[in-house]
Amino acid sequence: xxxxxxxxxxxxxxxxxxxxxxxxxxxxxxxxxxxxxxxxxxxxxxxxxxxxxxxxxxxxxxxxxxxxxxxxxxxxxxx
Amino acid sequence: xxxxxxxxxxxxxxxxxxxxxxxxxxxxxxxxxxxxxxxxxxxxxxxxxxxxxxxxxxxxxxxxxxxxxxxxxxxxxxxxxxxxxxxxxxxxxxxxxxxxxxxxxxxxxxxxxxxxxxxxxxxxxxxxxxxxxxxxxxxxxxxxxxxxxxxx
Numbered sequence: 713x714x715x716x717x718x719x720x721x722x723x724x725x726x727x728x729x730x731x732x733x734x735x736x737x738x739x740x741x742x743x744x745x746x747x748x749x750x751x752x753x754x755x756x757x758x759x760x761x762x763x764x765x766x767x768x769x770x771x772x773x774x775x776x777x778x779x780x781x782x783x784x785x786x787x788x789x790x791x
Numbered sequence: 792x793x794x795x796x797x798x799x800x801x802x803x804x805x806x807x808x809x810x811x812x813x814x815x816x817x818x819x820x821x822x823x824x825x826x827x828x829x830x831x832x833x834x835x836x837x838x839x840x841x842x843x844x845x846x847x848x849x850x851x852x853x854x855x856x857x858x859x860x861x862x863x864x865x866x867x868x869x870x871x872x873x874x875x876x877x878x879x880x881x882x883x884x885x886x887x888x889x890x891x892x893x894x895x896x897x898x899x900x901x902x903x904x905x906x907x908x909x910x911x912x913x914x915x916x917x918x919x920x921x922x923x924x925x926x927x928x929x930x931x932x933x934x935x936x937x938x939x940x941x942x943x
Contacts, residue, residue: 718845718847718917719845719917719919719928720917720928722845723928760930767849767850785915786917786928786930787931788854788912788913788914788915788916788917789912789914789916789917789918789929789930789931789935790844790887790911790913790914790915790916791827791886791887791889791907791910791911791914
C-alpha cells in the first residue's frame with residue numbers, strides 16, 4: 713500500500729513509502745503498524761493527524777484496501 | 792456576487808489586489824482587506840530567513856475556495872477575495888490577502904475576520920519557518936482554534 717506524508721511527517725518518515733498491510737486493516741491498525749516501523753514518527757502520528765483516502769478524511773475505523781493510497785495530514789495552517 | 796480564491800507560487804502585489812477589488816466594488820459602501828506578512832523573527836525571537844508553505848496538489852486550492860464561498864454565504868457581502876502564497880516566502884513578503892466588499896462596513900469587517908480565522912486553521916498548508924538557527928514546523932495554536940470556534 714502506498715502511503716504519502718506531508719509536513720513534519722514527511723521530514724521524519726519520508727514523503728512516500730510502501731507498506732504491506734494485513735487483510736481487514738483499519739486506519740488505526742495502519743497507524744500502529746507505521747509507529748512500529750518508524751518509531752521516530754510514533755509521536756507525530758498522534759490524534760491530530762488526519763488520514764485521507766481518495767481525498768476524503770476517513771475515521772480510524774475505516775478499513776483500507778491493499779490498492780488504496782493513504783495520505784497522512786499533520787494539522788494544517790494557512791495565513 | 793463575486794468570489795475568487797487563488798493560490799500563488801510566486802510573489803503577488805496586495806495593493807494591486809486591493810485596487811482591483813475597489814474597482815469591482817464600485818456599487819458597495821465598504822471594502823475591508825487584510826494582508827498577512829512573513830515575519831522576520833519567530834515567536835521565541837530567532838531570526839528567520841523565510842517561511843515555507845507546503846501545499847497539497849488538489850486540496851489546497853479547494854480549501855481556499857470553500858472558505859471564500861462560505862464567507863460569501865454567511866455575510867451580506869458582494870465580493871470576497873483570497874490570494875494565498877505557497878512555496879518559499881522571504882521574510883517581509885506578503886503571504887495572504889483576504890478581503891471583502893459589502894454595502895455596509897460591518898459585514899465586510901466580519902467577513903475578513905472570518906476568512907482569516909478559517910484560513911489559519913483549515914487552509915491546507917504545512918508551514919515551516921527557516922532561519923540561521925534551523926527549521927521549525929508551525930501548527931495552529933490553541934488561540935487560533937479558539938478564534939475559529941467563535942464562528943460556530
